[in-house]
Amino acid sequence: MYVALAAAAPRGAAQRAPTVDAPVHVGFEVVGWATSLDGEGRADAGGVRGTTVDLVDTLGIEDESELVEYRAWVEFLQRHRLVLDYLDLSLDGQAELEREITFGGVGYLFSDTIRSALDLTAIQMQYQLSLLSAPEHQAGLGLLVGAEYFDVQASVTSSLAGRSSASGEAVAPVVGAFARGSLGPDWLELRGEIAGSKFDIAGVDVSYLRLMLDVGVAFTRYTVLRAGYRFLHAEGEQDDLSAEVELKGPALSFELRF
Numbered sequence: 001m002y003v004a005l006a007a008a009a010p011r012g013a014a015q016r017a018p019t020v021d022a023p024v025h026v027g028f029e030v031v032g033w034a035t036s037l038d039g040e041g042r043a044d045a046g047g048v049r050g051t052t053v054d055l056v057d058t059l060g061i062e063d064e065s066e067l068v069e070y071r072a073w074v075e076f077l078q079r080h081r082l083v084l085d086y087l088d089l090s091l092d093g094q095a096e097l098e099r100e101i102t103f104g105g106v107g108y109l110f111s112d113t114i115r116s117a118l119d120l121t122a123i124q125m126q127y128q129l130s131l132l133s134a135p136e137h138q139a140g141l142g143l144l145v146g147a148e149y150f151d152v153q154a155s156v157t158s159s160l161a162g163r164s165s166a167s168g169e170a171v172a173p174v175v176g177a178f179a180r181g182s183l184g185p186d187w188l189e190l191r192g193e194i195a196g197s198k199f200d201i202a203g204v205d206v207s208y209l210r211l212m213l214d215v216g217v218a219f220t221r222y223t224v225l226r227a228g229y230r231f232l233h234a235e236g237e238q239d240d241l242s243a244e245v246e247l248k249g250p251a252l253s254f255e256l257r258f
Helices: 002-008
Strands: 024-043 064-076 080-096 101-103 106-108 113-130 140-158 162-182 188-201 204-218 223-238 241-257
Touching (some): 024 080, 064 241, 106 162, 113 162, 140 188, 162 223, 162 241
Antiparallel strands (some): 024 064, 101 106, 113 140, 162 188, 204 223, 223 241
């Protein structure tokens, strides 16, 4: 009799068995990001004001690269989520100067060949509060607050003038909004986030904006493959270093969640 009942059931009736939603969910995501770089910087030293230089056109830093970003999150009570993002970018390049510049207290002459390096580390911590209460992290729409830590290091080297370097770090409070959910079928997901800030405190002037938008395919309850676009703009001035960096480009990510 059980065989007959099963045969009589419509083919589309097979669905995932209902489960009791766990009080806590966790996830880990690896993001491959094809970035395009734009920006400029200035490094003063010893009372000598540096020249504002374009990172790509003047210093020869490569403008296209690939970076890996990591995200981990824990969700509890269906509406609350803590998120940690980490990215680290190292770029270098070479250029022949078309004008004289001063960087980090060192002067570099016209036609001098320089080698440049740029290292950027960004760590963001978010608390997300969803206005929706949906089981198994299926949907969310709400606000986020948190902080982003930046560490920027740059150097310029030539055989004639030698090496100069500059570094700076800052912590920026961020506020924003997020949305995530399925697009009709449960296996097709949409996600978007926007976060930013602008402040000037104790001699540190920071402006920051981060955008993310992607579409994901959930192959199982525990795995999601996403494709989308990301944008990061950070501008800051602290002590002897002033920098503006913009990263943007398509991204592909894989998330494992429980």
